[in-house]
Amino acid sequence: MEKKPHGEDEDGEYSMKLEKFKRLKTPLPASEIKKITGIDYRFMSTMFGIDRESSDKLWIYISKNFI
Numbered sequence: 001m002e003k004k005p006h007g008e009d010e011d012g013e014y015s016m017k018l019e020k021f022k023r024l025k026t027p028l029p030a031s032e033i034k035k036i037t038g039i040d041y042r043f044m045s046t047m048f049g050i051d052r053e054s055s056d057k058l059w060i061y062i063s064k065n066f067i
Contacts, residue, residue, distance in 0.1 A: 024066050028058075036061050 001016045030043045037054040050058075 022067075024062070026066070028062065028066075033058065 001014055003012045003014050030041070034040055036057050037050070039050075039054060041048065041050070
């Protein structure tokens with residue numbers, strides 16, 4: 001994890017390098033993520049967690065349709 005200065009904020013900004021990260025040519029819409037997982041996720045923050053079962057469902061869908 002890295003910490004860098006961010007404007008006037010004394011705490012700075014934290015970041016970390018993502019491993020095995022690939023950008024999809026076509027983003028997966030929030031509505032599709034909800035449909036695939038069967039969970040009504042709220043996409044109101046920069047980052048949120050998902051459970052392993054949902055992760056597996058999304059990975060299978062992405063592998064079949066985008067890779």
